[in-house]
Amino acid sequence: MTDTAWIDAALTSARPQAVGALVRYFRDLDIAEEAFQNACLRALKSWPHNGPPRDAAAWLIMVGRNAAIDEVRRNRRQQPLPEDDQAVSDLDDAEEELAERLDGSHYRDDILRLMFICCHPDLPPTQQVALALRIVSGLSVKQIARAFLVSEAAMEQRITRAKARVADASVPFETPGAAERTERLAVVAAMIYLIFNEGYSASGDTAETRKPLCEEAIRLARLLLRLFQGEPEIMGLTALLLLQHARAEARFDADGTLILLEDQDRSRWNQKMITEGLALIDKAMRHRQSGPYQIQAAIAALHSRVEKAEDTDWRQIDLLYGALEIMQPSPVVTLNRAVAVSKVRGAQAALDMIEPLAPRLSNYFHFFGVRGAFLMQLGRNEEARVAFDRAIALANTSAEAAHIRMHLDRLIRDSQS
Amino acid sequence: MLYAILCYHDEDFVGSWSKEQDAAVMQKLAGVQDKLKKQGRLGPVARLLPTTAATTLRKENPPLVLDGPYAETKEQLLGFYLVDCKNLDEALDVARDLGAANPGGAYEIRPVGTFVPGDALK
Numbered sequence: 001m002t003d004t005a006w007i008d009a010a011l012t013s014a015r016p017q018a019v020g021a022l023v024r025y026f027r028d029l030d031i032a033e034e035a036f037q038n039a040c041l042r043a044l045k046s047w048p049h050n051g052p053p054r055d056a057a058a059w060l061i062m063v064g065r066n067a068a069i070d071e072v073r074r075n076r077r078q079q080p081l082p083e084d085d086q087a088v089s090d091l092d093d094a095e096e097e098l099a100e101r102l103d104g105s106h107y108r109d110d111i112l113r114l115m116f117i118c119c120h121p122d123l124p125p126t127q128q129v130a131l132a133l134r135i136v137s138g139l140s141v142k143q144i145a146r147a148f149l150v151s152e153a154a155m156e157q158r159i160t161r162a163k164a165r166v167a168d169a170s171v172p173f174e175t176p177g178a179a180e181r182t183e184r185l186a187v188v189a190a191m192i193y194l195i196f197n198e199g200y201s202a203s204g205d206t207a208e209t210r211k212p213l214c215e216e217a218i219r220l221a222r223l224l225l226r227l228f229q230g231e232p233e234i235m236g237l238t239a240l241l242l243l244q245h246a247r248a249e250a251r252f253d254a255d256g257t258l259i260l261l262e263d264q265d266r267s268r269w270n271q272k273m274i275t276e277g278l279a280l281i282d283k284a285m286r287h288r289q290s291g292p293y294q295i296q297a298a299i300a301a302l303h304s305r306v307e308k309a310e311d312t313d314w315r316q317i318d319l320l321y322g323a324l325e326i327m328q329p330s331p332v333v334t335l336n337r338a339v340a341v342s343k344v345r346g347a348q349a350a351l352d353m354i355e356p357l358a359p360r361l362s363n364y365f366h367f368f369g370v371r372g373a374f375l376m377q378l379g380r381n382e383e384a385r386v387a388f389d390r391a392i393a394l395a396n397t398s399a400e401a402a403h404i405r406m407h408l409d410r411l412i413r414d415s416q417s
Numbered sequence: 418m419l420y421a422i423l424c425y426h427d428e429d430f431v432g433s434w435s436k437e438q439d440a441a442v443m444q445k446l447a448g449v450q451d452k453l454k455k456q457g458r459l460g461p462v463a464r465l466l467p468t469t470a471a472t473t474l475r476k477e478n479p480p481l482v483l484d485g486p487y488a489e490t491k492e493q494l495l496g497f498y499l500v501d502c503k504n505l506d507e508a509l510d511v512a513r514d515l516g517a518a519n520p521g522g523a524y525e526i527r528p529v530g531t532f533v534p535g536d537a538l539k
Contacts, residue, residue, distance in 0.1 A: 005438060013433035056430075219432060225469040226428075229485035238469065272466075272530050279470040279528040282505035283484060286472075 007047055011040050014057035015138045016223065020110030021061045022068070027173055029117065029163060031068055033135065038071075039064035108227045109175050115188040115224070120166050127162040129194050134159050137216050147198070147213050149206060185228060189237050189293065192220050196241050203397030204256020207248070214245045225280075232284040236294030239280035243300035246273035257406075258399045262309035274304045295324045314343035331357040335370055347377035365394040369404055381411050419460065423494065428468060454535070461499065464531040471527040472505060476516035482509060487525040495522075499529070 015036070022032035039060040053059040118132035130148065133139045139147075145155035176184060199213030221238040228234055250264040281301050284294050299320050302313050321337035335354055342350035351374045354367070361367035372387035388408050395401035434442070453459040468486040475481040498515070502508040505526070512524040 005435075009433040009435070009438060010430055013427070013429035222432065222467055222469050223429070226467075226485075229469075230483075235469075235484075275528060275530065276466045276470055279466060279505065283470070283472055286482070286505070 004044070007044060007052070010047075010052055010056045011043065011060070012138055014060050016111045016114060016136050017057040017107055018060040018064065019135065019138075020114040021057075021106070022064050023114055023117070024106070024110050024173060025065060026068060029135065029167060032064075034071075035064035035068035036060065038067035042067070106175075109181075111223070111227060112176075112181070112184055112188065113173070115191065115220070116184045117166055118162075119187045119191045120169055122165055122169065123162055125194050126198075127158055127165075128191050129198055130155065130159050131162040131166070132191055132195065132220075133213075133216065136220065139216070143212070147210050149209070185224070185231065185234065188224065189221075189234060192217050192224065193237060193241075193293075195220070196244075200244060201396075203399035204252040204258065205398070207252055207256070211248060214241070214248065217241055218245060230287075232287040232289050233291040233293050235280045235284035236291060236297045239277040239284070239297035240293055240300055242273045242277035242280070243297060243304050246270040246277065246304065252399070256399060258403045260403075261303060262312075264309075266307060266309075269304070277301065277304065290323070290327075292324060292328045295320050295327070299324075312343075314340045318344050331360045332364075332366075335361065335364075335367060338374075339370060342374060342377070347374040350374050351378065363394060365391055365396060365400055368394065369400075369407075372404070372407060376407065376411060381415060385411055421497070432467065450533075460535045462533040462535060463499070463529045466528045466530040468527070471525055472509070474509060474512045474516060474524045474526065476520050476522055476524065478520065480513055480516050486527070487523050489523070492522050499532075 018039070019032055019036050022035050023029060026032050026035065042063050043056075043060065047053075115132065115136055118135060119128050123131065126148070130144055133144050133147075134141065141156050141159060142152050144159075145152045148155060150158075196214050196217035199210040199215075199217065202210035218238070218241050221234070221241055225231070225234045225238050246269050247261070247264060249270065250266070250268040251259055253259055277297065278301055281294070281297050284297075299317055302317055302320075306312055318337060318340040321333060321340055325333050325337060334357060338350040338353045341353055351371070354371060354374070357367065368387045368391035372384045372391060375381075375384035375387060385408065388404050388411070391404045392401050392408075395404065431439075450459055450462060471486040473483045473485060473487045475483065498511075500508065500511050502511065508526045512526055516524065
């Protein structure tokens with residue numbers, strides 16, 4: 001493992017634990033990050049010759065901590081500088097010792113805290129996500145800027161601002177109690193879902209660039225689940241991300257136009273991810289403790305389980321959305337449910353269901369897209385056209401607009417024939 | 418004599434491989450497997466899904482189902498089964514039956530991600 005790519009993978013995998021422990025130790029995000037950076041630089045020098053340490057995270061914590069303490073001393077000019085290599089020489093023993101001291105509970109709470117810091121309620125969602133990708137995942141500003149389709153300078157500024165805001169806020173460093181831990185878990189889960197959505201809501205021309213966000217969200221969800229093995233909602237979240245991402249290859253055609261779920265080539269869905277997602281839902285269900293992520297995962301699973309779109313169990317999907325509406329009432333959930341209702345009870349019933357949502361969704365692209373589709377099914381073509389026009393005006397991406405235009409073209413063709 | 422070769426590695430590290438790195442490793446391994454296959458010596462090869470998908474059945478009385486992989490170090494791995502099951506509940510039923518026949522210790526139930534049946538040892 002002397003190749004830099006492998007060392008990179010080792011550093012990436014050790015990062016959340018190492019930075020998390022350094023934050024606990026120094027109680028300062030900047031010092032912790034710098035300490036980790038220093039440790040990484042030494043790793044790049046030392047590991048190719050000496051081989052990778054048995055416990056990379058423990059090595060990085062130890063070296064990072066020593067480097068940061070040296071730095072503090074240097075700044076205070078109290079003591080002569082210790083030789084760099086001296087600090088590293090008796091590392092093997094120290095590593096063993098530290099590894100033993102890093103008990104499981106600390107490790108868990110360190111990583112959870114690190115993720116939680118990024119979810120500060122004062123931060124708008126995009127800043128939470130950017131900060132988490134920088135601090136927890138260790139993506140470079142350049143990588144994050146690319147995924148967010150903004151300039152590097154703009155992203156640098158966004159992250160700096162977010163960090164300043166977090167630094168001003170008091171971050172709780174005590175080990176959290178059970179209730180607090182559950183609360184943190186929920187906040188962090190929502191942040192991971194946001195990261196995923198940043199990648200998932202990409203349009204065809206940017207999907208490839210933004211896909212790493214989906215993959216990173218899945219890696220973080222798995223990490224969180226490994227730390228909290230018995231949490232059914234974290235199982236649900238991980239399953240949901242896997243089942244949605246399994247369709248990535250089939251979601252856009254060669255021109256980057258969005259392909260609807262029912263028109264996708266299902267042979268291009270990633271079966272391995274589907275298997276893992278379904279296995280996690282099985283595990284979660286045993287707890288009989290339902291939650292929004294589990295329900296959404298169960299809905300995704302109903303799509304994943306059938307080979308042909310026409311075999312979809314819409315009745316069950318309608319029921320699941322009904323449960324989700326009770327748990328998490330929102331016009332968007334009702335809108336999604338209406339699609340299932342249109343398959344089970346027809347377009348009129350579905351239209352009746354979404355009409356009351358109009359005042360709350362008057363600026364929501366999907367509302368007009370769905371409304372137009374129902375109207376079209378009912379043969380109310382003129383009203384459908386008005387709805388589609390409104391949808392195009394509200395489209396967030398070129399792929400969304402192109403998709404609605406396809407409907408419009410069909411309307412025009414129908415009216416001419 | 419048949420030998421089982423059990424694969425251990427740091428899951429965080431393997432999970433941090435890029436898709437290209439993962440594919441490169443799998444390709445190198447396939448080279449080794451091919452050689453064995455040609456010699457007619459290769460049995461089934463499986464890559465398991467992450468430990469987050471694992472469930473453990475402790476063979477106590479009554480048996481206790483726990484989320485996650487088997488993490489104790491005081492017992493040793495003594496054998497394994499590959500069973501075709503519709504879902505986790507079915508797999509747990511099988512494990513319970515086995516556990517009733519041989520109490521004590523634990524079974525870790527883990528879905529298989531990739532499976533190559535290996536036609537040599539029929």
